[in-house]
Amino acid sequence: MRKIHTIFAAALTALVALNSYAGPGRETGNPKAAQLSTRSLTLAIGGEPDEGFDPCTGWGRYGSPLFQSTLLEFDRNMNFTNDLAAAYSLSPDGLVWTFDIRPDAKFTDGTPVTAADVAFTFNTAKETGSEIDLTRMRIARALSPTRVEFVLDSPMSAFINLTVFLGIVPEHAYSANYGQRPIGSGPYKFVQWDKGQQLIAERNEEYYGTKPAFERLTLLFLDTDGAFAAVQSGAVDIAMTVPMLVRDIPGYSLLRAQSVDNRGVSFPSTKPGTFSADKFPVGNAVTSDIVIRKALIYGIDRTAIVRDALNGYGSIAYSVCDGLPWSNPDTKIIDSDLAGQKAALDAAGWRIAGDGIRVKDGLRASFSLIYPAGDSVRQAVAMAFAQQARGLGIEVLPQGGSWDDIGQKMYSTPVVFGWGSHSPLETYNLYYGKHATTGYNNVTNILNPTVDRYMEAALSALSTEEANSNWKKAAWDGITGYANQGDATWCWIADIEHLYYVRDGLDTGNQRIHPHGHGFPVISNIKEWKLK
16 A cells, blocks of 8 residues: 655655745754754654545555544553544444544634535445455434434444544545545645645644644655665654664664564465465465464564564564454463474474475475565565574575565465554454455465354454453463464464654653554654653
8 A cells, every 4th residue: 555655765855845845943054063942853754654644545544644633542551432423332233333523623615514524434445345344334424513323233342443533524525536635624734735745734723622732744755765865864863663773872762662563474375276366375284283373473482583673673473463452362372492392393293304395195395485675674584584484494494575566475385474453353264264265355265163252252242341351262262263263264473663863952852652654653642742
């Protein structure tokens, strides 16, 4: 989805543009002498969304939509708090969510935000097949100017998570081109989008909530090398970076934001010979053996991979959702068990051959591992994983590929994926049996009826506590589950830290645990940012 623009040409163009928008208090002639001011901030914190800034097509699902309000927000402890909503409730049968919205919210064109706008937003997102999963919502309808209800076909406890991601759009000003010039009621209003270069936003002075300290934001769309060059020249106030580009740069400190932006290896769990609905091959002869999968999951040294491939900027991961309320702490394992896993492979008939690679019934323990070409972090993880697998007598062959390639091979070939969401629906999509081999859902093709039952119970739960209990049992209930101890179809390796150079004097507040890196998660708490 995300288009990262190439390096120095874009950087130079953007920096020229930056100087055009520098406000009072900023030295434009000498970027290294630039001083912070509440008049403006310049950020290079990720790429731009190809589809624009339309929540109904997916904008905002990995962080604050910036221009639009949401019904609810997460606080720093991942608790739900009101944003546009003033109150909400769930019917006893779990089929109707009702929200009262605050009466004083206005869009940036001066019109009031009404329950009809909220209903329109959710119905439109459902119709457009948005990245926001509203398949269980039958309809949203306004009951009054300030009350809206959502009628579901079946209970869906995770519906409340969706109200954090879906920004509210104005029905009267919505069109197919809305994402190019969005109107919203969020803390900032859209000013200008120069595609491939920059996005400019100004503080919404009519915003009903706590107003941000900074009047103008200029977001430069630079790749990591371009962002690094911009930091070295002193031209940006905050810039995202990667472990390989971390240096001491005078005038900046390094923000290390915790995330659930994980990196893990998928293991196709069935034997080859079948095909997906899209006619792509399903299954892998080697990874369909659970002994191979568990040998890798328990045998690799995650700490060493974090140290060597991520330069220490990450934490070891055992699931797709470590640390979130629906994660099961029992899925944590003791890894680096090289001797034990060698013995398990021997016992299963995987014998070391002359070249050091195991063979069973004429089948070599060898498979390709695809990573997105151009992604240096996933490439480093793939290389480290392959090196450690060799110690077990398993040959892993890393190879870069395009997302088109990956889309055709991911049901039959292991892939270094990255996930991480603030909704348990992501876990559901990765492991639920009926989702197997549809798009990016359940690419490992694991089918476990017990797991499915727990997940259905979690979705049908009438309280967050009941839902989380069932999400945890789906991972591991002591007997079965999708986790390492059970089906073992993913080798989760690390949660990467999101790294940013931050100009001295800028306080970025208390960062929430970041989801996957798409979007701009670092500014989800922009209302807390201030000068020190």
